[in-house]
Amino acid sequence: MGDEDWEADIIKPHMSSCVPVFEKDRYSSGANGDSFNRTPTSSSEMDDGPRRDHFMSSGFVSGRSLGNRDSGESNKRENPSTMGGFGVGKGFGNRGFLHNKFEEGDSSGFWRESSNDSEDNQARDRGFSRRGGYQGGNDSEASSSSRRGGRGSFRGCHGGFGPGSPSNNFEQDEGTQYTGGPFASKRSTLSGTGNGDTYQSRSGNGSGRGGYKGLNEEVITGSGKKSSKSEAEEESGDTQGPKVTYIPPPPPEDEDSIFAHYQTGINFDKYDTILVEVSGHDAPPAILTFEEANLCQTLNNNIAKAGYTKLTPVQKYSIPIILAGRDLMACAQTGSGKTAAFLLPILAHMMRDGITASRFKELQEPECIIVAPTRELVNQIYLEARKFSFGTCVRAVVIYGGTQLGHSIRQIVQGCNVLCATPGRLMDIIGKEKIGLRQVKYLVLDEADRMLDMGFGPEMKKLISSPGMPSKEQRQTLMFSATFPEEIQRLAGEFLKSNYLFVAVGQVGGACRDVQQTVLQVGQYSKREKLVEILRNTGDERTMVFVETKKKADFIATFLCQEKISTTSIHGDREQREREQALGDFRCGKCPVLVATSVAARGLDIENVQHVINFDLPSAIDEYVHRIGRTGRCGNTGRAVSFFDPESDSHIAQPLVKILSDAQQDVPAWLEEIAFSTYLPGFGGSVRGNVFASVDTRKNYQGKSTLSTVGFASSQMPNPVDDESWD
Numbered sequence: 001m002g003d004e005d006w007e008a009d010i011i012k013p014h015m016s017s018c019v020p021v022f023e024k025d026r027y028s029s030g031a032n033g034d035s036f037n038r039t040p041t042s043s044s045e046m047d048d049g050p051r052r053d054h055f056m057s058s059g060f061v062s063g064r065s066l067g068n069r070d071s072g073e074s075n076k077r078e079n080p081s082t083m084g085g086f087g088v089g090k091g092f093g094n095r096g097f098l099h100n101k102f103e104e105g106d107s108s109g110f111w112r113e114s115s116n117d118s119e120d121n122q123a124r125d126r127g128f129s130r131r132g133g134y135q136g137g138n139d140s141e142a143s144s145s146s147r148r149g150g151r152g153s154f155r156g157c158h159g160g161f162g163p164g165s166p167s168n169n170f171e172q173d174e175g176t177q178y179t180g181g182p183f184a185s186k187r188s189t190l191s192g193t194g195n196g197d198t199y200q201s202r203s204g205n206g207s208g209r210g211g212y213k214g215l216n217e218e219v220i221t222g223s224g225k226k227s228s229k230s231e232a233e234e235e236s237g238d239t240q241g242p243k244v245t246y247i248p249p250p251p252p253e254d255e256d257s258i259f260a261h262y263q264t265g266i267n268f269d270k271y272d273t274i275l276v277e278v279s280g281h282d283a284p285p286a287i288l289t290f291e292e293a294n295l296c297q298t299l300n301n302n303i304a305k306a307g308y309t310k311l312t313p314v315q316k317y318s319i320p321i322i323l324a325g326r327d328l329m330a331c332a333q334t335g336s337g338k339t340a341a342f343l344l345p346i347l348a349h350m351m352r353d354g355i356t357a358s359r360f361k362e363l364q365e366p367e368c369i370i371v372a373p374t375r376e377l378v379n380q381i382y383l384e385a386r387k388f389s390f391g392t393c394v395r396a397v398v399i400y401g402g403t404q405l406g407h408s409i410r411q412i413v414q415g416c417n418v419l420c421a422t423p424g425r426l427m428d429i430i431g432k433e434k435i436g437l438r439q440v441k442y443l444v445l446d447e448a449d450r451m452l453d454m455g456f457g458p459e460m461k462k463l464i465s466s467p468g469m470p471s472k473e474q475r476q477t478l479m480f481s482a483t484f485p486e487e488i489q490r491l492a493g494e495f496l497k498s499n500y501l502f503v504a505v506g507q508v509g510g511a512c513r514d515v516q517q518t519v520l521q522v523g524q525y526s527k528r529e530k531l532v533e534i535l536r537n538t539g540d541e542r543t544m545v546f547v548e549t550k551k552k553a554d555f556i557a558t559f560l561c562q563e564k565i566s567t568t569s570i571h572g573d574r575e576q577r578e579r580e581q582a583l584g585d586f587r588c589g590k591c592p593v594l595v596a597t598s599v600a601a602r603g604l605d606i607e608n609v610q611h612v613i614n615f616d617l618p619s620a621i622d623e624y625v626h627r628i629g630r631t632g633r634c635g636n637t638g639r640a641v642s643f644f645d646p647e648s649d650s651h652i653a654q655p656l657v658k659i660l661s662d663a664q665q666d667v668p669a670w671l672e673e674i675a676f677s678t679y680l681p682g683f684g685g686s687v688r689g690n691v692f693a694s695v696d697t698r699k700n701y702q703g704k705s706t707l708s709t710v711g712f713a714s715s716q717m718p719n720p721v722d723d724e725s726w727d
């Protein structure tokens with residue numbers, strides 16, 4: 001099979017016609033076998049048979065098996081951007097209205113699979129074909145449950161194109177979808193029965209997600225859920241299927257490790273020039289220094305030990321707002337310190353108000369619950385919470401899916417004041433009555449737009465209506481993200497008091513300007529070659545390569561290993577142990593290349609990621625913003641290169657041009673042309689992921705800007721205008 005066919009072929013029912021030789025020992029695990037950083041043991045391995053076939057086979061065989069051993073602000077807002085504009089001198093100019101070659105709904109393009117990597121759902125897959133790296137088509141695990149059966153059969157096929165009956169095993173329940181033309185909303189899912197020999201289209205119901213694609217959620221049914229089982233059940237591993245036994249290693253306890261941090265970059269001081277807008281009534285003045293926050297001594301010590309000397313803009317504005325007890329929706333660029341912006345004032349309040357010191361109890365009642373969409377991210381937030389609460393009686397706990405439920409419970413019963421959790425595991429633990437909600441004073445939704453969208457929104461609604469959860473009037477609810485599409489902002493109203501404040505640092509949804517963005521036109525079939533070329537030039541620079549599907553992540557990771565580029569991968573089909581190992585290998589530089597799906601797009605704060613490559617562009621522009629935000633953090637500079645394939649990516653051309661323009665990046669003329677040719681007059685409207693909420697959307701309710709704008713330092717804060725009309 002030719003290179004060109006590999007992606008198309010994996011979605012064809014005649015897949016069995018491609019039965020590459022399974023080379024079980026090709027990449028036998030080394031002592032440290034959790035990553036892909038192996039090279040073929042002999043050159044002949046690279047040469048047996050056509051090279052492309054070789055990649056194909058080992059990509060899916062070895063990729064799977066390898067990876068799966070258990071083993072001051074300015075006083076005004078700058079250039080407020082107008083929606084739908086392509087400003088900053090990079091407009092469409094006189095390009096004329098070209099014939100739209102990639103018309104909407106034109107499904108002649110390529111199929112594309114959704115990677116469906118919503119983190120909380122991956123546990124359902126654990127223990128399957130990956131164990132031992134190989135299973136035949138008639139995967140014995142397929143019988144463990146009907147649902148698992150379906151998966152098992154697919155995995156059998158996926159896991160090695162083995163000697164079973166792969167022709168019957170084409171089944172994918174992960175939301176494979178067509179991408180037609182621009183703004184394609186057709187979302188078809190190849191699904192199947194236990195035998196997996198049927199295509200079952202789910203197009204039309206938009207998978208309950210309003211027909212947009214690409215956020216990698218797995219929770220997709222007409223009711224907004226993918227399967228009849230709750231995410232919590234799937235995540236816990238406590239229902240059907242093999243029990244999850246993974247217990248994550250405890251983080252280092254020594255002070256040096258707890259306070260380890262990386263340096264702020266040369267552009268950290270430039271944060272001061274970013275313009276900030278605060279909307280809502282009676283916003284407290286911003287603070288300029290940590291001292292002004294009047295935090296307790298222990299917190300101040302911890303801040304100093306963490307190496308923080310200066311506040312970032314989102315911290316300057318959010319800390320006093322939270323200290324004043326107000327609800328908040330804050331939008332600030334990636335890597336600009338949102339985590340400390342909510343943790344510090346919450347901890348300060350807890351210290352001030354006094355908390356029940358941690359002690360063993362079967363039912364714990366935390367004062368603060370922080371939810372975030374991915375396991376790795378909640379873990380990271382937990383480490384920050386642990387750092388800032390060091391030496392206090394506040395005990396932070398983290399729980400997330402893919403780990404042993406008993407382990408989560410054991411962590412909790414020892415005492416829990418601040419609970420960092422993924423939604424599924426949280427609901428599970430609440431259901432098991434290990435967590436009571438009556439004492440919750442602070443509810444934080446990090447990556448809030450993601451937490452409120454169709455994937456997690458239902459869980460979040462369940463959470464706020466769970467027995468005991470104080471009403472929004474009685475708790476403080478805080479939402480943070482780098483992106484806040486309009487429709488999500490509207491949904492947020494249900495969670496927030498009506499007088500919540502909205503902080504916008506820079507352009508809402510804008511990309512971090514410290515990231516140099518390049519878009520290259522690369523056809524589907526040239527992407528790998530281009531990728532290798534770039535990686536050879538970047539040498540040991542830490543690089544994240546984003547792809548759209550889990551399978552492709554394995555495939556590309558294996559391919560890169562074959563090219564002798566030390567690579568690991570992270571995606572939702574990997575076991576939690578493997579995900580953490582992969583991240584560890586990437587963090588420490590053992591594998592300088594991490595191939596990832598969007599599961600790693602948000603929040604991850606990894607030192608020295610110099611480079612992000614969008615091998616596949618995401619479907620939604622907000623995802624793009626988060627992905628490239630893995631580099632250029634905390635004042636450091638970074639680079640992002642995106643492969644744009646006009647056949648499949650034209651739907652994102654328009655918002656991409658806007659993101660580039662707003663970040664004062666060069667916009668290639670060809671991209672402008674594509675964007676213009678796919679121009680939708682209503683752009684800025686309702687196509688999910690292409691929405692730019694340049695403001696607090698409460699303004700838009702009135703069709704006029706009626707909110708106070710207080711982008712001022714504390715001493716210059718004007719009185720907010722009276723505006724009761726919108727709340």
Ligand SMILES: Nc1ncnc2c1ncn2[C@@H]1O[C@H](COP(=O)(O)OP(=O)(O)OP(=O)(O)O)[C@@H](O)[C@H]1O
Pocket residue numbers: 261262264307308309310311312315332333334335336337338339340481482602603604605629633634
């Ligand atoms: N005031 C500060 N001084 C120095 N470093 C800081 C400061 N605030 C945050 N940092 C560091 O900056 C890095 C990025 O912070 P953080 O992860 O909170 O960003 P974020 O805005 O939440 O990003 P994302 O949108 O990607 O989630 C972290 O390593 C954090 O420790």
